Amino acid sequence: MYFLVAVSVFFTLLIFAAIFYFAIRYRRRSETELPESVHTGLTLEIVWTVIPFGITMIMFGWGASIFFTESRPPDDAMQIYAVGKQWMWKLQHMEGNREINELHIPINRSVKLTMTSEDVIHSFFVPAFRTKQDVVPGRYTTTWFKATKPGKYHLFCAEYCGTNHSAMIGWVYAMEPQDYQQWLSGAPKGTLSEAGAQLFTDLACVNCHKEDGSGRCPSLKGIFGQTVLLAGGGTVKADEAYLRESILNPAAKVVQGYQPLMPTFQGQVTEEQVVELIEYIKSLTPQTADEPAGRRR
Amino acid sequence: MSTQVLQERQHYLNNGYSLKSWLLTKDHKRIAVLYFITISIFFAIGGAFASMIRAELITPAGDLVSSETYNKLFTMHGVIMVFFFLIPSVPATMGNFFLPIMIGARDLAFPRINLLSWYLLIAGGAFAFFAMFAGGVDTGWTFYTPYSTTYSNTYVIATALGIFVAGFSSILTGLNFIVTVHRMRAPGMTWFRMPLFVWANYATGVIQVLGTPVIAVTLVLVFCERVFHIGIFDPALGGDPVLFQHLFWFYSHPAVYIMVLPAMGVISELVSTFARKPVFGYPFVAFASVGIAVIGFLVWGHHLFVSGQSVYAGLVFSFLSYFVAIPSAIKVFNWTATLYKGSISYATPMLYAFGFIGLFTIGGLTGLFVAALGLDVHVTDTYFVIAHFHYVMVGGTVMAYLGGVHYWWPKMTGRMYPEGWAKLSALFVFAGFNLTFFPQFILGYLGMPRRYHAYPPEFQVLHVASTAGATILAIGYIMPAIYLAWSLRYGEVAGANPWSASGLEWQTPSPPPTHNFEEIPIVTQEAYDYSHVKREEIEVG
Numbered sequence: 001m002y003f004l005v006a007v008s009v010f011f012t013l014l015i016f017a018a019i020f021y022f023a024i025r026y027r028r029r030s031e032t033e034l035p036e037s038v039h040t041g042l043t044l045e046i047v048w049t050v051i052p053f054g055i056t057m058i059m060f061g062w063g064a065s066i067f068f069t070e071s072r073p074p075d076d077a078m079q080i081y082a083v084g085k086q087w088m089w090k091l092q093h094m095e096g097n098r099e100i101n102e103l104h105i106p107i108n109r110s111v112k113l114t115m116t117s118e119d120v121i122h123s124f125f126v127p128a129f130r131t132k133q134d135v136v137p138g139r140y141t142t143t144w145f146k147a148t149k150p151g152k153y154h155l156f157c158a159e160y161c162g163t164n165h166s167a168m169i170g171w172v173y174a175m176e177p178q179d180y181q182q183w184l185s186g187a188p189k190g191t192l193s194e195a196g197a198q199l200f201t202d203l204a205c206v207n208c209h210k211e212d213g214s215g216r217c218p219s220l221k222g223i224f225g226q227t228v229l230l231a232g233g234g235t236v237k238a239d240e241a242y243l244r245e246s247i248l249n250p251a252a253k254v255v256q257g258y259q260p261l262m263p264t265f266q267g268q269v270t271e272e273q274v275v276e277l278i279e280y281i282k283s284l285t286p287q288t289a290d291e292p293a294g295r296r297r
Numbered sequence: 298m299s300t301q302v303l304q305e306r307q308h309y310l311n312n313g314y315s316l317k318s319w320l321l322t323k324d325h326k327r328i329a330v331l332y333f334i335t336i337s338i339f340f341a342i343g344g345a346f347a348s349m350i351r352a353e354l355i356t357p358a359g360d361l362v363s364s365e366t367y368n369k370l371f372t373m374h375g376v377i378m379v380f381f382f383l384i385p386s387v388p389a390t391m392g393n394f395f396l397p398i399m400i401g402a403r404d405l406a407f408p409r410i411n412l413l414s415w416y417l418l419i420a421g422g423a424f425a426f427f428a429m430f431a432g433g434v435d436t437g438w439t440f441y442t443p444y445s446t447t448y449s450n451t452y453v454i455a456t457a458l459g460i461f462v463a464g465f466s467s468i469l470t471g472l473n474f475i476v477t478v479h480r481m482r483a484p485g486m487t488w489f490r491m492p493l494f495v496w497a498n499y500a501t502g503v504i505q506v507l508g509t510p511v512i513a514v515t516l517v518l519v520f521c522e523r524v525f526h527i528g529i530f531d532p533a534l535g536g537d538p539v540l541f542q543h544l545f546w547f548y549s550h551p552a553v554y555i556m557v558l559p560a561m562g563v564i565s566e567l568v569s570t571f572a573r574k575p576v577f578g579y580p581f582v583a584f585a586s587v588g589i590a591v592i593g594f595l596v597w598g599h600h601l602f603v604s605g606q607s608v609y610a611g612l613v614f615s616f617l618s619y620f621v622a623i624p625s626a627i628k629v630f631n632w633t634a635t636l637y638k639g640s641i642s643y644a645t646p647m648l649y650a651f652g653f654i655g656l657f658t659i660g661g662l663t664g665l666f667v668a669a670l671g672l673d674v675h676v677t678d679t680y681f682v683i684a685h686f687h688y689v690m691v692g693g694t695v696m697a698y699l700g701g702v703h704y705w706w707p708k709m710t711g712r713m714y715p716e717g718w719a720k721l722s723a724l725f726v727f728a729g730f731n732l733t734f735f736p737q738f739i740l741g742y743l744g745m746p747r748r749y750h751a752y753p754p755e756f757q758v759l760h761v762a763s764t765a766g767a768t769i770l771a772i773g774y775i776m777p778a779i780y781l782a783w784s785l786r787y788g789e790v791a792g793a794n795p796w797s798a799s800g801l802e803w804q805t806p807s808p809p810p811t812h813n814f815e816e817i818p819i820v821t822q823e824a825y826d827y828s829h830v831k832r833e834e835i836e837v838g
Contacts, residue, residue: 012658018636019651023643023651035573035574037575040578045627049627059665062669132675134605161444165364
């Protein structure tokens, strides 16, 4: 960052100084004067092509390495789900706490957000954490951050989303871990996966997806994070994105050996309920270490 | 030369005064004047929208206009300025007027198509006007889906149709320029004797012809989804919203170069004429234009770093984006080097050229910030990006446009503009511009998101500074409108070559005769050869 500013200031001053110096030193002294010609120097052209190119490659490398780190949440990150809709942020903690336009997090702990939108594209932007990620309907995107100082930070929607775009704002409260625990305990009982288990029964998923594999549909036990063989060849990793797709559009990727019997739940379940179902399915796999959805192979 | 002689001589302006002689003209110079009037009106409207935006942002609360109105204001500001001012700006006016004359041709290759392209811009503008007066459009000039296809209740279709039709105007202008440059150069006018303004417009023509059809197709797809509910972009219909962004920026990033390349061409002319020296590194500047046109097609994904596109795509687009920075840097270095040991005049066009180089340098260097992946995550969709592209589009293109208008004004109208007023307005534009947009870099870095009707109070000081700057900038823009109109009647009569410039356009009388040259010139010199230019050489001829 300072390097970028320094380079920019240097070149801006260089150009400004050169223009001012030349403009004054070589100002027109008579209307008829004809300046002598100066020959183009190949060396000079090469120098001012190669040097800036070298500098920009340093910038590229720096920017890319930060971006790479930013796109890989650490394995021990705590999971929080976010759903954007016109014009609010809905956040769900694993422990069952739900918030709107407020997000409470502990400091010194990596937080991974898995996000989707109910309608148009939004963007989750916390300037203080230098984080921004578009929230796209129809799929999950993820981002992560780690707060280091307790405090209250702006949360903005950064992607224009309609009439009250500028009101789709809130606050992130970064708290000492013990304060965070206390805040969590003030919530209604029932974790996300418990709510998901209830839904799994209510929606009659359990009738076909029998745990022992005797049902008409594959058992979901131990499935999360595994590579699944598909009918018609090919494989897919059973991550959040695949589970979400299979709930809302089950015919898209059918597991090998099974018929496409499952009805779609598009419109039957909300994005929040999809998250609960996914968390329940994840809980069927022992010690799910919250493997990042983006990681492949 | 007396006024009397000027009035007797036949030229393109006194060759018929009827409305028909203008509206059905096939003369590239008259069509350029039609464009000039048209886009000046668009610029005034787009500017009025900008003023209302800046007025709203004086206070943190959204109190001057409603959110709906504010969203329509910034959308229509963007649509009008991008599609109806910046894209036609330099090529359709000065390019149309001077590209044929600079290469020693009597007209463009397809005069009727040239007239058609003006009518297409008018037709497109009519759709946009309908949308504006019927109730406006609120999608942002970027029309991101699924908001534009499913959720917005405003005049998206009318606006999209306007842009669709105006796009054909742009394609036809580009096509006309390409063919003209290939086929109509005067004897001896080799490729490397062409003025750099012609090179820049040629490169622009290539982008217009190859890029614009993509936005046309994209808008048709938006139309299909919005009207017939065919799922293309909206995931609820089975579409992919990010696909729209790829298609949109595949055109709209090269479109940035449609807007700025011709402006760079103007600057090459100005710097050479007012330093009275050939442009330093001519072939490098010429090939930089072509390089920008080609590489410009490969970088669209840098608008999508936080959109959810793959990390590896982000890496590739960031890498390629740094490539496109280099030809721009080469141009800036060469213009600066042209000044070395020159004979530098401080006439108004040169002041605008200095302004361009300074502001474009800042606009370009901040482009390096937004091309850096890690940093873009923080500053994208904030005022930093707004400031960055206004430095390029306004600090660059509009400065060059005004510089070019002053430079060629005596040739186009036969009258000089008032120098004192013009210098003052150039100063107002430069100062006002910086005060308007520099604070926006800081605002963006502090986290102020773009397209916000209301904002947290800690950003107010910088917003007030920006609005104050916009006021000065507005004065700087209104002044030329008045004194240029005044000069049409009262300005000093201009000779054929008031700047002792070297281009072919200065070797014919002001204003030029209908067929540009009494006799087609035979070119024997390189571009920018001042040793043969005699002051007011042709005046009596």
